[in-house]
Amino acid sequence: MSAMVDITFKLNGINRKTRVSATMSALDMVRDVLGLTGTKYGCGEGECGACTISVDGITLNSCLMFAADCDGRDVMTIEGLAADRKGEALRDSFVEHGAVQCGFCTPGFVMQAHHVLEKNPDASEAEIQRGIEGNLCRCTGYRKIVDAIAGVAAAAK
Amino acid sequence: MAVKEAVKDTEAKTAADGGTLIGKRIPKMDAPMKASGKTRYIHDINLPGQLHAKILRSARVHARIKKIDTSKAKALPGVHAVITAADVPNQHPIGVAKDHLPLKTDRVRSLRDEIAAVAADSVEIAEEALKLIEVEYEDLPILSDPRDSLKANAPLIHPEPHGADGTHDHLKQGMPIAYTGKKDNIAMTFDYAQGDMAQGKAESDIIVEDCFSLHYVTHCCMGVSGVIAEFDSSGNLLLYSNTQVPFLHRREFADLLGIDPGRIRIIQPPIGGGFGSKLDIYPFEPIAIYLARITKRPVKLVFSREEEFVASPTRQPVLLRLRSGCKKDGTLTFREVDTIHDNGAYTSWGATTPFVMMQTISSLYRVPHCSYHTKAVYTNNPYAGSFRGYGNLQATFAVEAHMDRMAEAVGMDPLAFRLKNAQEPGEVTPQGMNFKSCGFKDCLTTAAEHGDYERKHRDNATKWNDPNPIKRGVGMASMLHVGGGAKIYQSDGCGTILKIDDFAHVTLITGASEIGQGSETVLSQLVCEELGLPLSAVTVVNNDTDITPWDVGVHASRTTFIAGNSAIGAARKAKSKILGMAAAKFDTTAEALDLRGGFVIDKASGKRLVDLSKMIRSLHFSDKAELVMTTFYYEPPSRHQDREFKGDVSAAYAWASQVIEVEVDTKTGIVKIVKVSAAHDVGRVLNRLGIEGQVEGGIVMGQGYALTEDLMVENGTIRNPNFRDYKLVTAPEIPEMDISFIESMDGEGPQGAKGVGEAPAICVAAAVANAIYNATGVRMTELPFTPERVYRALHGKAAPMTWSDAE
Missing domain, CATH: 3.30.365.10 (Aldehyde oxidase/xanthine dehydrogenase, molybdopterin binding domain)
Known part of the structure; x- marks a missing residue:
């Protein structure tokens, strides 16, 4: 078994100190060590976006990040975003627009949508589509996900 | 909170306008939880004392197992159990044809085959233990093309097992194939006939023959497969399962374990996508149960994504040959279809999809004389299960591309040719289907109108020789599918x-x-x-x-x-x-x-x-x-089919037509879907938001089938078991979708509604093939339409698809 590392970081606004294996991914840490299961394992190879988290304001695939590299960073997961006003607006828009079916990819999409709109509150439809390109959904055909994100952008104007 | 307000708003309107929720845009009740990350899928559930299981799969495509040594794995700290077939002496065969055991005994027949399994304190320890299991193989010849499997003297995929008496199954009526073996490589056959083929041929002015080859795709549910099994102190089994058929599985697991079905409880946590993939029992489920029984602990088994690609079911590849005739006025006279299905190494629901395919072949249009012969053939490839559309993507692809070819041969507009032969309400087909509600003609004309089909189809065909390398084309395709259940089991x-x-x-x-x-x-x-x-x-x-x-x-x-x-x-x-x-x-x-x-x-x-x-x-x-x-x-008022596959299996039937516009870059072979105009006879819209989502999602799944998705199986090995190389459609690639609902108000349907879940995925590939032809004059007969395949076809570099019948 690999060496253990102590790390300190901010998770969803709360300072955390935890011990993780040096080879553990950030995905496994949030799910298995910290018990936050909203972040999903979809592929483990950075290809599907189901495990999207935000680190220092930038979204990334948590399956590709070492947990140890969260040390000193500001990490947000879907649980943190969902408790935030902006997260609520996204959630409500996803619900109202019918952007959720099986829902397994949805937390990743909500995280990425938040990032897209933080970077560009006026994102056009094409920019939104580009912005969520790295997230896969097998149920919805994406149309309603794009509409949901555009709906939040429009409401903010 | 906006969601609640939206719901309240709907309810307020409901009260005001006479109280109906039907046809409104109703948000899904489970969506707020899912969009907040609070929904607990099977992957998110952990029971106290739970062990984690992993499966050792074959390192060979086709081989005898000479020896398995698990001693080193058993000695690894944190390992609670390592099992092989020898540890579970009373394994019960699984699958639709009961042709394999969860843990393989004397041979492996595909790379997914389960040889051993480990239950350990953690996933990491279980994976480490797998590496310590030593297996000696003796390679056997690989069959990866069903046509080779049909050849005389082809090696048998399911020979009689060691220790059997050399008499094969004919002396042991009713014994599962897993015990008796099989004398040939044919897993299943279907033969269907209606009318008088000789008469149909005699009445034909024009006869057209086509061959098509369809590929492997897989479900790619975003949530990978998983199960948690736990026995209580009295030996009752609790399963957390992703199954789509809990009550049928309860019986099957009971048979498997030799216990009363009443002692099995199945809890289904929300699932990360199904699409038909969870209709059968797969080896991982009994294996988790065996491990739970042996360790007396809850056992959780969850796939990796690679494992999901390798060991979950597929949509089966099919070779089809169609020959149909019509009169000079376009009236269809007969249709003759032969198909060969790559069954893979074992038989799951994929082998039975001809049930559905024959409906499209015999009854999408009025065909007085029809015959259909099919063989599902064993190979050493991945085995096929059920997948949204259940054979109908394959059948519709062939029939609808063929219909366009016939329209051209008889000199008719494809829409007019279809309308001439389309089913109407009240029709009872020779196969016995009763189309009490049927909006097919409305679907055809609505989709054609929204896609400006007739004008564009005419104009595009005049531009094949234009210097502009970017071509536009429109194509149409329609489908018939069960929409009021399907009487397959004793009760529907x-x-x-x-x-x-x-x-x-x-x-x-x-x-x-x-x-x-x-x-x-x-x-x-x-x-x-x-x-x-x-x-x-x-x-x-x-x-x-x-x-x-x-x-x-x-x-x-x-x-x-x-x-x-x-x-x-x-x-x-x-x-x-x-x-x-x-x-x-x-x-x-x-x-x-x-x-x-x-x-x-x-x-x-x-x-x-x-x-x-x-x-x-x-x-x-x-x-x-x-x-x-x-x-x-x-219980719906439908009927079981008789031995000749005749009967009204569904209480209602769904119809759809889609007109698809494509752009073909003839310099690169890249095909882009610009617009899908879909018209679906759904009986009645109950939840407009939900039904739009079903249709949009289905269209995009169909787009993947047509253009990008290809599970590449070479010599029994999957070359692309990951999302990087198995290309799902992404958000920037989706087309404009113009969806119309035809409300035929089915008399038996709830508030007039019919089923819609599978329908939208079914027509896409056929319509795209027809659109590529309309754009370029080149007929694509093999899926998917990847840039390379399209480029080769456009530049005369593709060998034409041939039917090499091994009979």
């Missing part, structure tokens, strides 16, 4: 228990599972419609076999229709009970009363007589105390 029914508590809150307990398709919401709508209640008054319980009444399962686009009728039946019984008691209380008749907006009302005046919750309490807490709880079982 669904039970409902409906409980109204003393606050007039309804608990709808239904056998039908939610798999993301939105059944929870639609069933609640139907109940609210009967009881005059807002959606917020309903809780749905649909995922626990100890509680829910029987249902055959989520498949065949049946849930809205079957479970919907069942829910309505239970709600009507409850309503009748309430109104009967209210009539006595108000000294009137039940017929004079109704339920609206949470009140018992006087029907004539609309006057509110009493709050429903108060009425229920007065029933409950009176001298003649009574609970309002009803049950209802709905």
Whole structure:
């Protein structure tokens, strides 16, 4: 078994100190060590976006990040975003627009949508589509996900 | 909170406009939880004391197992059990043809084959232990093309097992193939005929023959497969399972374990996508159960994504040859179809998809004389299961491309040719299907109009030789699919228990599972419609076999229709009970009363007589105390097919036409879908938001089938078991989707509705093939239409698809 590392970081606004294996991914840490299961394992190879988290304001695939590299960073997961006003607006828009079916990819999409709109509150439809390109959904055909994100952008104007 | 306001808004309108929720845009009831990351899928559930299991799969495509040594794995700290077939002496065969054991004994027949399994304290330890298991193989010849498997002297995929008596299955009637072996490589055959083929041929002015080759694709559910198994101290089994058919599986697991089905409880956590992949038992499920039994601990087994690609089912590859005739006026005379299906190494539902394919072949259009012969053939490839559309993507691809070729041969516009032969309401086909509601012609004309089909089709065909390398084309395709259940099992029914508590809150307990398709919401709508209640008054319980009444399962686009009728039946019984008691209380008749907006009302005046919750309490807490709880079982008025595959298997049939416009870059072979104009006969729209989502999602799944998805199997090995190389459609690639719903108001459907789940994925590939032809004059006969394949076809570098029948 690999060496253990102590790390300190901010998770969803709360300072955390935890011990993780040096080879553990950030995905496994949030799910298995910290018990936050909203972040999903979809592929483990950075290809599907189901495990999207935000680190220092930038979204990334948590399956590709070492947990140890969260040390000193500001990490947000879907649980943190969902408790935030902006997260609520996204959630409500996803619900109202019918952007959720099986829902397994949805937390990743909500995280990425938040990032897209933080970077560009006026994102056009094409920019939104580009912005969520790295997230896969097998149920919805994406149309309603794009509409949901555009709906939040429009409401903010 | 906007969501609640939106729902309230819907409800307020509902009360104001006469109380209907039908046809409205109703947000899914489970969506807020899912969008907040709070929904617990099987991957998110962990039981105290739980062990983690992993499976050792074959390192060879086809081989004898000479020796397995698990001693080093067993010695690894943290390992609780390592099992092989030798540790489970009474394994029961699984699969549709009962042709394999969960843990393989003397040989492996594909790379997914399960050789051993480990239960350990952690996933990491279990994986480490797998590496310590030593297996000696003796390679056998690999069969990776079903045509090779059919050749005389081809090696057998299922020879008689070691230790058998050399008599094969003919001396042991009823014994599973897993025990007897099989004398040839044919897993299943279907032969269907109607009319008189000789007469059909004699009446034909034109005969067209085509061959098509269709590829492997797989479900790619975003949530990978998983199961948790736990035995209690009395030997009762609790399974957390992603199955789509909990009640059927309960029986199968009971057979497997030799215990009473009543001792098996299946809980279905929300699932990360199904699409038909979870209709059969796969080896990982019995393996987790064996490990739980041996370790006496809860055992959780979850796939990796690579494992999901390698060891979950596929849509089966099919070779098809069609020959059809028509008269000079375009009237179809006969159709003759042969198909060979790559069954893979074992038989799951994929082998039975000809049931559905023959419906399209015989009955999408009026074909008086028809024959269909099919063989599902064993190979050492991955084995095929059921997948949204169930053979109909393959059948429709071939039939609809073929119809365009026939239209051209007879000199008719493809739309006119289809309209000439399209089914109409009231038609009973020679196969026995009764099209009581049929919006096919409306679908054809609506899709054509929205896609400006006739004009564009004419114009595009004049531009094949234009210098512009970017070509545009339109193509159309239509489909017929079951829309009122499918009578495959002894019952195609669904039970409902409906409980109204003393606050007039309804608990709808239904056998039908939610798999993301939105059944929870639609069933609640139907109940609210009967009881005059807002959606917020309903809780749905649909995922626990100890509680829910029987249902055959989520498949065949049946849930809205079957479970919907069942829910309505239970709600009507409850309503009748309430109104009967209210009539006595108000000294009137039940017929004079109704339920609206949470009140018992006087029907004539609309006057509110009493709050429903108060009425229920007065029933409950009176001298003649009574609970309002009803049950209802709905069995559709469909019929089993006879031995000749004739019969009206569905209580209703769904229709659709899609016109697809593509752009083809002739310099690169890249095909882009610009617009899909879809018209679907859905009977009636119940939840507009939900049905749009089903159709959009289905179209994009069909787009993947047509253009990008290709599970590349070479010599039995999957070359691209990951999302980087198995290309799903992404958000920037989706087309404009113009969706029309044809409301044919089916007489048997719940509020007139029919099934829709599978339909939207079915037409896409055929319409794209027809559109590529319209753009370029080149006919694509092999899927998927990747840039390379299209480029080769456009530049004369593709070998034409040939039918090499091995008979």
